[in-house]
Each structure stands twice: as C-alpha cells, then as structure tokens.
Amino acid sequence: MSRTTNESEDVVLSKYQSESPLVDESNGGNLGGVVLKKGPWTSAEDAILMEYVKKHGEGNWNAVQKHSGLFRCGKSCRLRWANHLRPNLKKGAFTADEERMIIELHAKMGNKWARMAAHLPGRTDNEIKNYWNTRIKRRQRAGLPLYPPDLCLQALQENHQSQTNGGINVGDRGHHDPLQANSYEIPDVIFNGLKGNNDVLPYVSELPDISASNMLIKGLGSSQYYSFLPPTVHHQKRLRESTDLFPNSGVSVRNGFPMFDQFQNDACDKVVRSFGLSFPHDLDPNKSLLPFDATQGSHSLSNGNSSASKPTSGAVKLELPSLQYPDTDLGSWGSSPPPPLLESVDAFIQSPPVSAFESDCPSARNSGLLDALLHESNALGSGKHHSAEKSSNSSSVTPGAMVDDCALNICETEWEDCREPISSLSHSATSLFNECISASGSSVDEPPVAETLARSTVKLEPVESDLIPDKQKESTQQLASIRPDALLGLDWLEQSSGCVKEQAIMTDAITTLLGDDTATDYKQMASGSSTSSQGWGFGSCAWNNMPAVCQMSDHP
DNA sequence: AATTTCTTCAACCGCGGCAGC
DNA sequence: GGCTGCCGCGGTTGAAGAAAT
The missing domain is CATH 1.10.10.60 (Homeodomain-like)
Known part of the structure; x- marks a missing residue:
C-alpha cells in the first residue's frame, strides 16, 4: 500500500x-x-x-x-x-512460498531483513520486516507458537526415539554428527554468536571455552516442557486468529502450516521452532549447526513482567518489547536485584543473534553475567582449589561438570536476590511457561496459567501428596522436569526449603487448567515418551545446569 | 452510526561500515 | 590515523484503515 x-x-x-x-x-x-x-x-x-x-x-x-x-x-x-x-517490486500479500521462505530465512539469519530480501525477489526488507513483526505480534497475542503444535509432538517423539536409541549425549560432542544430533545439542558456535550480540545477551560475552550452550541453550532449545503439552482446542478468539494466520487451516492448526512440511524431517527445527525458538542454521545446511536464534514466543518471554504478574486475558496487550535493554551494570551486580539473566535470554530470544558463521559479529564486551560468574568462580575456585581452570579451558563441559567442577558459586547475597519470589527470573520463567501452556492451546479465556503457576511456585504451599490423585502424582513427576522453576534450576531451592511437594501444586494447576482431557493427553504423552527421569529431565537438566545463577551456589 | 481499539505499513531515525581525502 | 560524507541496515513511530464495541 x-x-x-x-x-x-x-x-x-x-x-x-x-x-x-x-x-x-x-x-x-x-x-x-x-x-x-x-x-x-x-x-x-x-x-x-x-x-x-x-x-x-x-x-x-x-x-x-x-x-x-x-x-x-x-x-x-x-x-x-x-x-x-523500484521496478520489479512485487506488490501485494506474501505468497505461501514467500512466507515459508521468510520463516526459513529468519531462522537462519535472524533479523537480517535486507539479506532476507535478497532471497525474495521483488520484496523489500521493509516489507519482510513488517510482515515478520506483524506475524510475531499476531501469534504472540494468540498465544500460539510460530510453529504448529503437532510438529512439537512429532519432534518430541523423534527426540524420544533418539534418546532411546542413543541416550543423551550431553557434553560429548566429539563424535557428533550434527545432522544426526540430539536435537537439543547446540554447538558452542552458537555462543560465539551470542558473544557477538551483546545487546541481546550481554552476559555471555567473553565466556571462555565453557560450553555455555550446554548450560543455557539446551534449556531453551529443549522442548520437553513445551512440546509435550497437549494439542489443543483453541477457544474462539484464538482459533479465529490462527485461522486468520493460516487461512487454509481448518480446525487443526496443522493444516494451517503447509509450509512446514518441509521441516518434517528435521526434528531439530521442529523442536526448536515449536517452542517458538528458531535456531538459525548454518547457511550451509550440511553443517546443520544451530546458532541460537529465538524469535517467536519472545514476547511473553521477553516481557519479563507481563505474564506472571497479570492475568492473561484477551485484554492484555502484548506489545513487542523494546530490545533496548539497558546496559548491564556489572558494578551494581552484586547488589541489584535479580540478575537479568533470563531477561537477557528473553531479549536474546527476541532478537536472535546471527549465525556465528557470519563474520560481522562485533567483538564481545567483557561485561557478561556468566563472565562475571566465571570471574568470581575463578576467584572462589582458586581459594577452594576448585578446578575452575578445568572449566575455563574445556571446550566441552558437561552440565554436571559445570556444577560440580566449575565452582561457579554465586555469593549468597546474589542468590538472595534470586530468591525473591517475584523476581524477574520467576517472571521470565513463568512467562516462558505460560507461553508453553498457552501455545498448547489454553485460551485467553482460561485461567491465567502462568499466574497460577507462579503463585504455586511462589507460595510454596505444602500439599499433602496423599491428597493428590495418582495420576496427578504421575504428572507431578513428569512435570517436575518442565516446571519453569525447574527450568531455572530452582529445584534445589525448593528441596532445600523442604518444599518438594510444591511440585504437586504445579501438576494440580496444570491438570486443573488444562482440563481432564488435556491433562490425560499430557500424561499419556509423558508416559509414552519416557519414564526415565533423565529423558524427561533433559530440559530440566539443561535448565538446572543453566546459568544457574540460581543453582551454582550452595547446591548440596 | 459513532466511537474506540487494533492492525498494518510507509517513513523516519540513529547507527555503523566503508571509501575517499 | 582521523575526518567526512555516503550508503545501507534495523528498530521505531505514527497515520490510516479495519475491526470491534
């Protein structure tokens, strides 16, 4: 126009x-x-x-x-x-092909609109940018993932298969074939990209060779806590929005995503994208490395104070967040409340870094959270004779090793801040979880899941497990892997607080909110996928080992 | 029918890269 | 190496139209 x-x-x-x-x-x-x-x-x-x-x-x-x-x-x-x-400009709506292309390109490039435009003859960067932003906003409002839920499920199944076959190969990337990879394994190269994107995730700058992706990215990339969530019956408004988005779709959302068919064989794509995290590929598809790119789903995520603090309702306006996160002030780090780690992740999700293969990454800024942690770790480690050296020199550190060896202890004062129940951490996590839930089909008319969960998490009310139906207990165990706080590595906090049973609340909330059918689905899926806590705990594992601003301290 | 709210998108702005001096 | 100007990119703004109330 x-x-x-x-x-x-x-x-x-x-x-x-x-x-x-x-x-x-x-x-x-x-x-x-x-x-x-x-x-x-x-x-x-x-x-x-x-x-x-x-x-x-x-x-x-x-x-x-x-x-x-x-x-x-x-x-x-x-x-x-x-x-x-300009002559040869294409006017009018994007075709399905173009849309698919945009999605693919965005996954590869992030917000490189001009470069994307180069792949779409007749289209301008501005058009693409507008289209993308509109799409994000729409889907965000609709609480939908960018990518169809059924793909999440499929990806989950495939992932389960791969886990069943090969187990989780955390940390051992030595013989890793990216194409055959565990979908959740993100090469360190991603963090190289992150390092270059300080505005987005300033806290990882100047990371030594720690496999930060093990800590952080896997958690984000992990889809268990998302994709297992039941397929949904969208409520009216959301359904309308999704059909608006995908005019061809009938009731099934899947039908609305014909363009994703080509991703069917790419579990990684599916998993990641289903979660609304798109991992830009190496431009060379053969490499199939997965520089971290997370785009969609970013608003709840990125808006650390949106979902958890306010009831999710149709009236809630989900604005695209400004990406202009304030510069990290490391000087005030120790005293300022909650380390903005997840917010930075949120921002990161919002504006994914470009593939590390791109050479235009600016140099890292030595102001990262993890950097700071590492620094402190080194300081503490030298005192405690911990093997910080090991972590800093290792290019591949298992998450467990991270916790055990890295000695990335956060001083208690910092952790005190983290404990703040309504910290941005919990907000972000809850937002994230809310995203998952809502994307799974809960509608805006439904009770505010995230808020409920957040309350559950925050209040830490003891609940007699006996009062919880067996099925819910099952779910509880499964859910423990996907709880936002688990994702954030907060498990230990609860445990140390004697609040283990709080997990039951989560399940209770889920069951209540999702309804019996969906809860049943969820349980079926969970049981069908893996009874191994490790299998389901992968996401949790990743998150537990994640930056763990929270976790790295006095974890027993 | 009037008003309000939401969505879209053209255009602007600021910044960074690059080349020439 | 520093300065200046040009160009291109990505983020943001705000007007116009559409949809909802």
Missing part, C-alpha cells in the same frame, strides 16, 4: 518548505538552507524521483535533491525508491 498523498498533485514544493510540519529541520535535513520535506510522498514527488533515477541511475541519493529539485533527503529518496518505485 502506497500512501502517496494526492494532495494538489503538482506539489508546490515551496509550500512544504514553508508550511508543512513535515519538514526535516533536523540536522542534515536542511541542506544549504533548503528545508527538506518529510512524511508521505506525493505522486508528484514519486514522478520526479523516478525521472531522476531514469536519467542518473540509482545511487548518489544526496544528489537527487540538488539535481531534481526534490526536497527530500537522500535517505528518503533511496528508501522511497527501494521500497516503492
């Missing part, structure tokens, strides 16, 4: 110069006393610009104003040309 204004066609440009409020009087907008116009382009201006480009070709945009009499800055001209006047 071009919003070229039609006003008095043959614009008397001088009119704008003198009268229009849409003049750029800012620096650079006033070239030699000429006030440049801003705002919507008129068709006359378009004509002038087109004429100019015909004569002089593209480029040298700043000369446009001089030579054509167009009172627009070069930037504006370039933009207008590139987005609207």
Whole structure:
C-alpha cells in the first residue's frame, strides 16, 4: 500500500518548505538552507524521483535533491525508491512460498531483513520486516507458537526415539554428527554468536571455552516442557486468529502450516521452532549447526513482567518489547536485584543473534553475567582449589561438570536476590511457561496459567501428596522436569526449603487448567515418551545446569 | 452510526561500515 | 590515523484503515 498523498498533485514544493510540519529541520535535513520535506510522498514527488533515477541511475541519493529539485533527503529518496518505485517490486500479500521462505530465512539469519530480501525477489526488507513483526505480534497475542503444535509432538517423539536409541549425549560432542544430533545439542558456535550480540545477551560475552550452550541453550532449545503439552482446542478468539494466520487451516492448526512440511524431517527445527525458538542454521545446511536464534514466543518471554504478574486475558496487550535493554551494570551486580539473566535470554530470544558463521559479529564486551560468574568462580575456585581452570579451558563441559567442577558459586547475597519470589527470573520463567501452556492451546479465556503457576511456585504451599490423585502424582513427576522453576534450576531451592511437594501444586494447576482431557493427553504423552527421569529431565537438566545463577551456589 | 481499539505499513531515525581525502 | 560524507541496515513511530464495541 502506497500512501502517496494526492494532495494538489503538482506539489508546490515551496509550500512544504514553508508550511508543512513535515519538514526535516533536523540536522542534515536542511541542506544549504533548503528545508527538506518529510512524511508521505506525493505522486508528484514519486514522478520526479523516478525521472531522476531514469536519467542518473540509482545511487548518489544526496544528489537527487540538488539535481531534481526534490526536497527530500537522500535517505528518503533511496528508501522511497527501494521500497516503492523500484521496478520489479512485487506488490501485494506474501505468497505461501514467500512466507515459508521468510520463516526459513529468519531462522537462519535472524533479523537480517535486507539479506532476507535478497532471497525474495521483488520484496523489500521493509516489507519482510513488517510482515515478520506483524506475524510475531499476531501469534504472540494468540498465544500460539510460530510453529504448529503437532510438529512439537512429532519432534518430541523423534527426540524420544533418539534418546532411546542413543541416550543423551550431553557434553560429548566429539563424535557428533550434527545432522544426526540430539536435537537439543547446540554447538558452542552458537555462543560465539551470542558473544557477538551483546545487546541481546550481554552476559555471555567473553565466556571462555565453557560450553555455555550446554548450560543455557539446551534449556531453551529443549522442548520437553513445551512440546509435550497437549494439542489443543483453541477457544474462539484464538482459533479465529490462527485461522486468520493460516487461512487454509481448518480446525487443526496443522493444516494451517503447509509450509512446514518441509521441516518434517528435521526434528531439530521442529523442536526448536515449536517452542517458538528458531535456531538459525548454518547457511550451509550440511553443517546443520544451530546458532541460537529465538524469535517467536519472545514476547511473553521477553516481557519479563507481563505474564506472571497479570492475568492473561484477551485484554492484555502484548506489545513487542523494546530490545533496548539497558546496559548491564556489572558494578551494581552484586547488589541489584535479580540478575537479568533470563531477561537477557528473553531479549536474546527476541532478537536472535546471527549465525556465528557470519563474520560481522562485533567483538564481545567483557561485561557478561556468566563472565562475571566465571570471574568470581575463578576467584572462589582458586581459594577452594576448585578446578575452575578445568572449566575455563574445556571446550566441552558437561552440565554436571559445570556444577560440580566449575565452582561457579554465586555469593549468597546474589542468590538472595534470586530468591525473591517475584523476581524477574520467576517472571521470565513463568512467562516462558505460560507461553508453553498457552501455545498448547489454553485460551485467553482460561485461567491465567502462568499466574497460577507462579503463585504455586511462589507460595510454596505444602500439599499433602496423599491428597493428590495418582495420576496427578504421575504428572507431578513428569512435570517436575518442565516446571519453569525447574527450568531455572530452582529445584534445589525448593528441596532445600523442604518444599518438594510444591511440585504437586504445579501438576494440580496444570491438570486443573488444562482440563481432564488435556491433562490425560499430557500424561499419556509423558508416559509414552519416557519414564526415565533423565529423558524427561533433559530440559530440566539443561535448565538446572543453566546459568544457574540460581543453582551454582550452595547446591548440596 | 459513532466511537474506540487494533492492525498494518510507509517513513523516519540513529547507527555503523566503508571509501575517499 | 582521523575526518567526512555516503550508503545501507534495523528498530521505531505514527497515520490510516479495519475491526470491534
């Protein structure tokens, strides 16, 4: 849609110069006393610009104003040309193919709109960007994952198979074939990308060779706590939104995602994307490395204070969060409440780093949380004769080793902050979990799951396990692996607090909120997938070993 | 029918990279 | 090496239209 204004066609440009409020009087907008116009382009201006480009070709945009009499800055001209006047521009809605392409490309590249546009002839970066943002917003509002739930389930099954066959190969990447990989194993290269994306995840900068991906990324990439969640019956509004999104879809959401068929054989993609985390591939598909890219699902995630603190309702406006996270102030780290780790993860999810294969990653900033942790670890470790050295020199450290050996002890004061029940950690985790739940089909009309869960988690009310139906107990055990607090490695806190039974509350809440059917589904799926706590605990495991700002301290 | 709210997208802004001087 | 100007990119804004109330 071009919003070229039609006003008095043959614009008397001088009119704008003198009268229009849409003049750029800012620096650079006033070239030699000429006030440049801003705002919507008129068709006359378009004509002038087109004429100019015909004569002089593209480029040298700043000369446009001089030579054509167009009172627009070069930037504006370039933009207008590139987005609207350029020949061969495709107008109209994106085709299914294009949509699929965008999704794929975004998974690979993150928010590299221009690069994505290069793969979509006739489309502009702006169009793609707008499309993506709109899509994210829509799906976010709908509480839907970017990717169809059934793919999550399938991925889960496949993952289970792979786990059954090969077990979890945590930390041993030496003989790792990425293509055959455990879907959750994210190579360290991801963190190389992270290091380059300080705005997004500043806390991992300058990480030594610790396999941070083991700590963090697996948790995010892990889908157990998401994909096992039952398929859903969307409530009306959400259903409408999803059908809006995927016009071809019937009741089944799956049908609305024809474009994902090609991902069917890529469990990794499915798992990750189902969770709303898209891991950009190496541009070389053969490598199939998975630089961390998490895009969708990011709003609940990224908005650390959204879901948990407010009832989830249709009225809740889920805005795209600003990515402008304040710079980390390590100086105040020790005293400032909750380490913004998950928020940074949230931000990270929102604006995934580009593949580490891209060379344009800026250098890391030595201001990372994990960096700080490591630093402290080293300090403490040297005192305690812990093998911090080991961790810092190892390029592949198992999560367990991380905890056992790394000595990344957080001082108690820091942990005190973490314990704050309504910390951003719990918020984020709850948001995350809420995302999972809602994506699984709970509707906005349903009780606010996350809030309920959060309350459960926060209150730590003891519940007699005897009061919990067996089925729920089952679920409880399963759920223990997927609870947001578990994901955050908070298990030990509860245990140390004598609140183990609180898990039951979670299950109770889940069962209540999801309803019997879905709860049953969930239980079936859980039991069908694995009875091994390790299998189900993978996500938990990952999260338990995650940055564990929370965990690394005095864990017994 | 009027008003409000939401969605979309064109355009702007600021920043960084690069080249030329 | 520093400065300047140009270009391109990605994030954000705000007007216009659509949908909901």
